[in-house]
Amino acid sequence: MLNAIxxxxxxxxxxxxxxxxxxxxxxxxxxxxDKNSYLNDSEFLSLDFETTGLSADTDKILSIGYTLxxxxxxxxxxxxxxxxxxxxxxxxxNVVIHQIMDDHSKQGISFSVAIEILLEKIAGRTVIAHHANxxxxxxxxxxxKLYGHGLPLNIIDTLKMAKxxxxxxxxxxxxNSLRLFNLRNEYGLPRYNAHNALEDAIATAELFLxxxxxxxxxxxxxxxxxxx
Amino acid sequence: MEIEQLEIRDYLSQCxxxxxxxxxxxxxITHALEISYxxxxxxxxxxGEDNQTLYLIRSGALxxxxxxxxxxxxxxxxxxxxxxxVMAGGKVSMSIRAMEDSLLYMIPGSLFKQxxxxxxxxxxxxxxxxxxxxxxxxxxxxxxxxxxxAVTQVKDLVxxxxxxxxxxxxxxxxxxxxxxxxxxxxxxxxxxxxTGIVNDRSFCTKLAxxxxxxxxxxxxxxxxxxxxIPANSMGSDALLTMAEYNIRRLPVVDGDRLxxxxxxxxxxxxxxxxxxxxxxxIYRAKNIxxxxxxxxxxxxxxxxxxxxxxxxxxxxxxxxxxxKAIVRRMIYFAEKQLGPAPIDYAWIVAGSMARNExxxxxxxxxxLILPNEYDEQTHxxxxxxxxxxxxxxxxxxxYVYCPGDVMATNKKWRQPVKVWQQYFNKxxxxxxxxALMYSSIxxxxxxxxxxxxxxxxxxxxxxxxxxxxxxxxxxxxxxxLSFKPPIGLFRNFVLxxxxxxxxxxxxxxxxxxxxxxxxRVYALSAGIDxxxxxxxxxxxxxxxxxxxxxxxxxRDALEFISTIRLRHQAxxxxxxxxxxxxxxxxxxxxxxxxxxxxxxxxxxxxQLVLAQxx
Numbered sequence: 057m058l059n060a061i062x063x064x065x066x067x068x069x070x071x072x073x074x075x076x077x078x079x080x081x082x083x084x085x086x087x088x089x090d091k092n093s094y095l096n097d098s099e100f101l102s103l104d105f106e107t108t109g110l111s112a113d114t115d116k117i118l119s120i121g122y123t124l125x126x127x128x129x130x131x132x133x134x135x136x137x138x139x140x141x142x143x144x145x146x147x148x149x150n151v152v153i154h155q156i157m158d159d160h161s162k163q164g165i166s167f168s169v170a171i172e173i174l175l176e177k178i179a180g181r182t183v184i185a186h187h188a189n190x191x192x193x194x195x196x197x198x199x200x201k202l203y204g205h206g207l208p209l210n211i212i213d214t215l216k217m218a219k220x221x222x223x224x225x226x227x228x229x230x231x232n233s234l235r236l237f238n239l240r241n242e243y244g245l246p247r248y249n250a251h252n253a254l255e256d257a258i259a260t261a262e263l264f265l266x267x268x269x270x271x272x273x274x275x276x277x278x279x280x281x282x283x284x
Numbered sequence: 285m286e287i288e289q290l291e292i293r294d295y296l297s298q299c300x301x302x303x304x305x306x307x308x309x310x311x312x313i314t315h316a317l318e319i320s321y322x323x324x325x326x327x328x329x330x331x332g333e334d335n336q337t338l339y340l341i342r343s344g345a346l347x348x349x350x351x352x353x354x355x356x357x358x359x360x361x362x363x364x365x366x367x368x369x370v371m372a373g374g375k376v377s378m379s380i381r382a383m384e385d386s387l388l389y390m391i392p393g394s395l396f397k398q399x400x401x402x403x404x405x406x407x408x409x410x411x412x413x414x415x416x417x418x419x420x421x422x423x424x425x426x427x428x429x430x431x432x433x434a435v436t437q438v439k440d441l442v443x444x445x446x447x448x449x450x451x452x453x454x455x456x457x458x459x460x461x462x463x464x465x466x467x468x469x470x471x472x473x474x475x476x477x478x479t480g481i482v483n484d485r486s487f488c489t490k491l492a493x494x495x496x497x498x499x500x501x502x503x504x505x506x507x508x509x510x511x512x513i514p515a516n517s518m519g520s521d522a523l524l525t526m527a528e529y530n531i532r533r534l535p536v537v538d539g540d541r542l543x544x545x546x547x548x549x550x551x552x553x554x555x556x557x558x559x560x561x562x563x564x565x566i567y568r569a570k571n572i573x574x575x576x577x578x579x580x581x582x583x584x585x586x587x588x589x590x591x592x593x594x595x596x597x598x599x600x601x602x603x604x605x606x607x608k609a610i611v612r613r614m615i616y617f618a619e620k621q622l623g624p625a626p627i628d629y630a631w632i633v634a635g636s637m638a639r640n641e642x643x644x645x646x647x648x649x650x651x652l653i654l655p656n657e658y659d660e661q662t663h664x665x666x667x668x669x670x671x672x673x674x675x676x677x678x679x680x681x682x683y684v685y686c687p688g689d690v691m692a693t694n695k696k697w698r699q700p701v702k703v704w705q706q707y708f709n710k711x712x713x714x715x716x717x718x719a720l721m722y723s724s725i726x727x728x729x730x731x732x733x734x735x736x737x738x739x740x741x742x743x744x745x746x747x748x749x750x751x752x753x754x755x756x757x758x759x760x761x762x763x764x765l766s767f768k769p770p771i772g773l774f775r776n777f778v779l780x781x782x783x784x785x786x787x788x789x790x791x792x793x794x795x796x797x798x799x800x801x802x803x804r805v806y807a808l809s810a811g812i813d814x815x816x817x818x819x820x821x822x823x824x825x826x827x828x829x830x831x832x833x834x835x836x837x838x839r840d841a842l843e844f845i846s847t848i849r850l851r852h853q854a855x856x857x858x859x860x861x862x863x864x865x866x867x868x869x870x871x872x873x874x875x876x877x878x879x880x881x882x883x884x885x886x887x888x889x890x891q892l893v894l895a896q897x898x
Binding site: 128131132133243244245250254255261262266 | 290291292314315316317318319320321322323326342343344385386387390
């Protein structure tokens with residue numbers, strides 16, 4: 057995927073010359089966060105999507121949850137939860153997983169409005185997600201569908217961070233050990249019972265803070281680029 | 285999905301003192317909340333810096349150090365930190381370090397100060413010291429369905445004007461007064477002082493039975509020296525008094541003034557438990573089999589008392605009263621079988637029943653005190669048989685044989701006054717481990733049947749001998765300190781193997797026993813004759829051997845631990861399990877765990893004080 061190779065800032069300037077209006081234009085006008093800034097000086101948006109499946113091409117977003125990290129703290133006042141009307145019947149398998157009934161998700165707002173709100177929240181911030189590929193590919197596909205272009209984005213994957221750490225420490229990676237629940241347990245974080253996009257976004261944000269504090273002896277010396 | 289639905293908000297709503305706030309405020313706090321993570325060993329607050337944040341530990345643990353880096357305390361999940369500096373305007377005077385990786389919920393100092401100004405309970409929670417926190421917790425833990433009798437004074441339960449008559453009134457006159465006025469009870473006075481009580485039944489049992497004349501004065505049928513109850517006593521006290529003495533009416537007095545009579549019916553109509561019914565049934569039981577059936581109601585009675593929000597002191601009294609009623613009825617059966625006793629005797633119970641601290645069926649500890657004219661040749665057989673019948677019967681009822689054989693069936697514990705006096709002299713003058721073991725039984729005695737003066741004769745000299753007897757008291761103290769509260773140096777719980785897979789707190793051996801033992805030492809060192817632990821503590825503080833604060837702290841710790849224990853037992857009984865004393869701490873809400881630690885801290889402190897004294 058092109059996105060993964062080229063610098064996101066370059067991609068942004070390229071798009072700025074081609075997108076003249078709409079939500080994507082607004083998003084592009086805010087510079088991407090400075091990768092050299094310190095963790096505590098930068099803002100992060102922990103993000104979680106619930107989807108009907110794993111394919112960004114054929115599956116749909118059901119709901120979006122996010123929370124903000126500012127000055128190294130999770131700020132609950134900036135939480136958000138957006139139920140999305142998927143405009144399609146749900147596949148049964150996923151309904152069970154997410155405990156979302158057909159009726160509930162139909163109460164959601166339209167896909168295009170949801171993405172527009174989300175872009176406002178992401179602008180100028182680094183995104184954090186667990187197993188970020190879902191969020192990255194779905195967001196990219198959404199923008200392509202709605203605005204004709206992909207989305208320049210800096211995104212931190214807590215799953216990848218955990219995997220790298222384990223590899224560095226020459227640990228064998230057991231199946232399931234990289235799951236959000238198990239990683240949280242490892243860092244002594246409390247157990248959450250709820251399973252929805254917002255609770256998962258908060259859970260991911262907490263995990264990020266825990267992992268970041270173990271990255272360096274002095275968390276204040278960590279920079280955004282250390283995690284990308 | 286609103287912020288109000290977050291699991292974090294649920295968590296906040298269970299943490300004291302936030303649990304007392306209304307929904308709108310909880311939403312406001314959740315909204316203002318920030319979350320941070322701190323690694324083990326890192327400093328959260330440093331002496332001298334400015335802090336404007338209140339911290340709630342969601343997971344992990346923090347330690348507080350003073351300026352000299354001495355550990356001042358450890359705090360864990362559900363505890364608060366940083367409030368002292370916020371309340372002091374921001375200046376941090378103690379440093380706080382993470383002992384474990386911790387997830388912290390942060391509440392802005394401005395919001396915290398606003399809550400403190402607005403809500404007294406909020407302010408009290410954060411300003412009071414640990415023992416005070418415990419006191420508040422006792423009130424919180426009680427079921428809100430507080431028994432009406434426990435909160436209502438008897439003067440408010442008395443209704444209508446009492447019928448008061450002079451001693452010289454004739455039976456004819458009284459019958460007329462009672463019938464016309466619709467009274468079932470009359471109080472008899474002489475010089476305005478209550479001297480007796482007559483009820484409608486007295487006419488039947490006394491007048492008719494004794495073939496008295498209607499012109500005789502009522503003094504001939506009245507019950508003399510009636511028990512009375514002060515007007516400001518609680519309804520539950522009245523009920524317990526009735527249960528204890530098996531009476532159904534109690535005159536209510538305010539100083540010398542007679543206010544009226546309170547009846548069992550008045551109380552039962554108001555209250556919701558069945559202790560008094562059960563005791564009544566026990567006194568009516570026709571044989572041991574019936575008694576055995578009635579004793580099976582004891583667990584259910586405990587459950588209903590706990591559910592009614594009675595405090596553990598009252599529950600101990602109620603359950604022990606039932607036990608004593610069973611003992612008395614059993615003795616009645618034995619006497620009926622063997623004929624009247626050839627000489628007077630005192631049936632003594634020891635241990636928890638004597639202290640009025642039973643929570644259910646337990647081992648029986650009992651003894652017989654006989655007058656000095658007791659002659660084994662002549663009387664021995666009778667009392668051996670009596671003891672056998674009573675102890676076997678109690679065992680049948682679930683008060684199983686004492687494993688240490690402290691029972692009246694054991695000849696050693698069926699002796700005349702002079703022998704008992706020798707026993708006590710030896711225990712006090714030459715205390716040895718065996719004697720100290722007996723002390724926990726034989727210094728907690730009451731007479732439940734027979735001639736109480738026999739016990740008085742035995743005990744007369746005990747308190748004089750123990751008071752200020754340093755050698756005896758120091759050994760007794762050492763014995764009292766053998767069971768430590770189940771809490772480690774860093775406020776961690778010390779759990780015991782329970783026979784099942786789960787480790788648990790032993791709330792009897794390590795919870796209430798250390799307090800009972802402390803109270804006994806205070807009582808014996810100050811010559812206090814009370815036997816109940818709370819009454820001993822209260823009396824001890826009046827004589828000065830125990831400070832007033834120490835008394836309150838221990839009394840509250842006892843009440844809190846006992847309440848947790850009783851609720852655990854009631855829950856087990858409700859589930860059809862056998863009640864025990866093992867409480868796995870993870871079964872308790874975090875707040876109660878913390879208060880339990882406070883209670884254990886109190887006991888530990890008071891044990892240290894005692895250890896330094898002797």
